[in-house]
Amino acid sequence: AYRPYMGGDLKPSTAWHAQFEDVNNDGRPDLFVAKGNVDRMPDFAQKDPNNLLLQKPDAHFVEVGDVSGIESFSIARGAMLSDFNLDGKIDLVVVNRRENVKIWRNISSDLGSFIALRLQSSTSNRDAIGAWVEVKTAAGVQRREITSGGGHVSGQNGYWHFGLGNAKSAEIRVIWPDDTEGPWYTIDAGQFYSVSYGEAPKPWVPPSRAN
Template identity: 30%
Template sequence: MVASKAGVERAGNEHYQSEHMRKIFQEGFSFSGYERDGLYLNLGRKAFLNISGVSGIDSVTDGRGAVFADFDNDGDLDVFLTTIQGTSHLLFRNNVGQENAFLRISLRGTQSGKDAYGTIVRVKTSAGILTKVKSGGAGYLAQHDPRLVFGLGRDARAEWVEVIWPSGRTQRFEHVPARASIRIIEGRQTYERLTESRFQLPDPLPEQDIFLTKLKVKIGAPFPDLTVSSLDNETKRLRDLLVPGHRYLVNLWATYCIPCATEMPELQRLSARFRAHNIEIIGLSLDTVGPQVVKKFLDQRGIRYPVYLAAASAIRHIYATDEVFIPLSFIIDEKGIIREIHGGWSRDSLQALERLAKSSPPK
């Protein structure tokens, strides 16, 4: 699923063939992984339009197999993409053109073999003739939907459907209704109407929910009692640092974290307002470079709220995967219960902190 993004260009010409590899290397193509996935829309007449970005498929997940299939039976093709740079795979639901008509055709061979591979199907619509071939493979480790899906636009029916079987037999069916699933069996003079119910694919999880699945700790649960070290190398238990009756903002960070260097001065700026509303700030560094480097980082940025080293303990008790992401902040109530979790640093994060600085303890 990797291709050049150098604009719309007609395939097959000599310049395209000679310059193709140079162009995609210039645009960041890599044989070492993290190649960008691409999706191109066939405009007809050997022209394609790059719709990678608008489709959501454009990423560095390094796709290695793609399946086009009508997973939800709504009459258009969705995309299932396997990835190399992760354990999960991706399903892209096609919600474009839901008002348009379609015709979904299943094939069963007799003389040509039951799966009917190699069969050519042509469908006549008001816009022209559409042609598809049923194949047993569709690229690397992939096979598309065995049903052939044709878009009919606003047509109420296909003018005709022609099937050319590998055995050499040709069949033709007139005035086939749209928005239907049919099965054509080699040698039979009529097709079968199939009942294939449309259903709703699950909506993607909100980003916040995806983010929370990567943590062992949950909102509404006690914050773990971590083992931490002061900048003077004194080992402590986190619970001994939390004063009963106070709320806390516990912020995980590191000296190598660029967003942290922006967030921490904002926390320092808001610290007095937090304190006025019974909220104390505690910073937990995930650094392993030693306290002197951490001290220098804090001094350069004027950070005065308490900071402790907690790398091994925090990673073990807070993160559910090998992915350690910071900054990461927890709002803890007077009883040590997690009430909010905020990941990353953005304008939304700052606004959330501003609201917190104006808040009163919940009753």
């Protein structure tokens, strides 16, 4: 069984919400896991910090919860990784039991580039739930399904974020919920885009960047 990576408790961990997201924009999805004990399960770890696992080029994951500053011994349940302040960096919110929600803002300065996409469909549901997005750079193709909800008392919010590493642009394509395959479009990195059914991607500038 997996055991906590810090805190000195050698009993097995208890995992709740898990979410993949590229927190350092290197083009590889990383993994966050919300952790927390259950009162009626004394045989499991009481001190059970959340995990943040960075994916390396060889597809192995390395724990960085302690060095990233998101380690917490609160009893976590739900969580969300998303770019809450629209600066191109993935932030974190965690819902805890018997404690306030905790939010961590990503202030890293050595990240790769990114694109963020919001889909709108006129032939199925508004948010194109069930669509697939493909993002292609010289490093390869990222493929992601558009979903709603997922995990434990958690979900998705806002724009769909893709880290691009050193790429200055990317090609994107949407396979819509009605199985229509859109064309490939080349877009610049470092921007937010609205992608509507049957239309080319349109850049969107967050109010904080407008000036």
